[in-house]
Amino acid sequence: MWAVPRELEDALYAAARAALGDAQLATAQLTRAIVDRSERYTSDRARLAVRSDGDLAARAVFWTVTDAMKVCIPVAELANRGALPARRPLRVVDLGAGCGAMSLGLVTMVKDVEITAIDRDAAALAIAAAAVRTFTPSITTRIGDVTKAALPPCDLVVMGTVLNELDEAAALAVALRALAAIAEDGAVIVIEPALRTTSRALHAIRDALIAKGLTIFAPCTRTLAPCPALADPDDWCHEDRALALPPRTAELARLTHLRDGGMKFSYLVVRKQPLPLVDDPRAWRLVSAARVAKGKHEIIGCSDRGRIPLRLLKRNRTPENKALERADRGEVVVVPDEPGDERVEITGAITRIDPASRSRDG
Numbered sequence: 142m143w144a145v146p147r148e149l150e151d152a153l154y155a156a157a158r159a160a161l162g163d164a165q166l167a168t169a170q171l172t173r174a175i176v177d178r179s180e181r182y183t184s185d186r187a188r189l190a191v192r193s194d195g196d197l198a199a200r201a202v203f204w205t206v207t208d209a210m211k212v213c214i215p216v217a218e219l220a221n222r223g224a225l226p227a228r229r230p231l232r233v234v235d236l237g238a239g240c241g242a243m244s245l246g247l248v249t250m251v252k253d254v255e256i257t258a259i260d261r262d263a264a265a266l267a268i269a270a271a272a273v274r275t276f277t278p279s280i281t282t283r284i285g286d287v288t289k290a291a292l293p294p295c296d297l298v299v300m301g302t303v304l305n306e307l308d309e310a311a312a313l314a315v316a317l318r319a320l321a322a323i324a325e326d327g328a329v330i331v332i333e334p335a336l337r338t339t340s341r342a343l344h345a346i347r348d349a350l351i352a353k354g355l356t357i358f359a360p361c362t363r364t365l366a367p368c369p370a371l372a373d374p375d376d377w378c379h380e381d382r383a384l385a386l387p388p389r390t391a392e393l394a395r396l397t398h399l400r401d402g403g404m405k406f407s408y409l410v411v412r413k414q415p416l417p418l419v420d421d422p423r424a425w426r427l428v429s430a431a432r433v434a435k436g437k438h439e440i441i442g443c444s445d446r447g448r449i450p451l452r453l454l455k456r457n458r459t460p461e462n463k464a465l466e467r468a469d470r471g472e473v474v475v476v477p478d479e480p481g482d483e484r485v486e487i488t489g490a491i492t493r494i495d496p497a498s499r500s501r502d503g
Contacts, residue, residue, distance in 0.1 A: 241269025
C-alpha cells in the first residue's frame with residue numbers, strides 16, 4: 142500500500158491557510174467545495190474553468206493530497222529499470238502544476254531536485270511553492286498557459302490532470318513539446334483521471350505518439366498501436382492502487398464519500414531512448430481486477446497479442462503458476478507462449494512482477 146506522508150498534508154494546510162485564511166478550511170465549507178469539484182470533473186465539465194477561493198482550498202487540501210502519490214508509481218517503475226534520469230539535481234518541469242501534487246509526490250521519492258512549476262493560476266502556484274519548500278528549497282514558479290509556455294531544458298516533465306482539459310490536437314502538441322524539452326535519458330510522465338472519457342483520450346495520445354516513432358515505457362508492455370482498449374467504446378485502462386490517506390484528508394474522504402481507499406488514475410510514461418518496462422516479450426500487463434469463479438481464476442492482460450483474459454483453471458494450478466491468484470491490476474506476469482485468441486489458458490510456470498517495487502515470485 143502507498144501512503145501519503147502526514148507532513149505532506151500539513152504542508153498543504155499551512156500553505157492554504159496562509160493564502161486563504163481559516164474560513165475556507167472549515168469542514169462544512171471544504172466538503173461542499175470538494176463535492177462541487179468532483180461533479181464538475183465527472184458530469185458537469187462545462188464548468189471546469191470555475192475558480193473561487195473555496196475551489197482553491199478544495200484543490201489544495203483534498204485533491205492535491207489524494208493525487209500526490211500517483212506520480213510515485215511511474216517514478217518507481219523508471220527507477221527500478223535504471224531509467225530515471227541520472228543527473229542530480231534532477232531538473233523537473235511540473236507543467237500545469239496547480240497546487241503542486243506532482244511535485245510533492247516526486248519529492249517524497251527524489252530529494253535532490255530543481256523544480257520549475259508552470260501554471261496559469263498564480264494563487265495555486267503560490268500554494269504549491271510554499272508546500273514544496275517544506276521539503277526542498279529548489280522550486281521556481283512561472284505563470285503561463287500550458288499550451289504556450291516555453292519549457293526549459295530538463296530531465297523530467299510531469300503533468301497531472303492537464304491533457305484532459307485540452308482537445309486532442311492541443312494535448313498531443315503539449316506532449317510533443319514536453320518531449321522536446323527533456324534530455325536524451327529523460328522522461329515525460331502524464332497522469333490523468335481514471336474516468337472512461339479521460340482515459341480513452343490518453344490512449345489515443347499513446348497511439349499518436351507511437352505513430353510518430355516514439356516509445357511508450359509504461360504502463361504498456363504492448364509496443365503496438367492501436368491500444369486494444371479503444372476497440373470497444375466501453376473499455377478503458379486505468380490503475381487502482383491501495384492508498385492510505387493522512388487523518389484530515391481521510392475524514393474529508395469519509396464525509397464526501399469520494400475515496401474508497403483506492404488511488405485511481407491513468408498514466409503514460411514516454412522516453413526518447415527505447416526501453417521496455419519488462420524485458421521479456423511474453424510479459425502481460427494486468428489491466429483488470431481478478432474474476433474468480435468456481436474452478437477458475439481469470440484476469441485481463443494486455444500485450445502485443447491483444448487485450449484478453451488470462452485464465453488459470455483449478456486442474457492446471459501448480460506451485461509454479463499459483464502466483465497468478467495473488468496478482469493484481471497494474472502488475473505484470475510473464476506467461477509461456479500459449480495458443481488462443483480469445484483467452485490464454487495457463488498451464489505452465491509464470492513469473493509475477495510488480496514493476497513499481499520489482500518484487501517477484503513465481
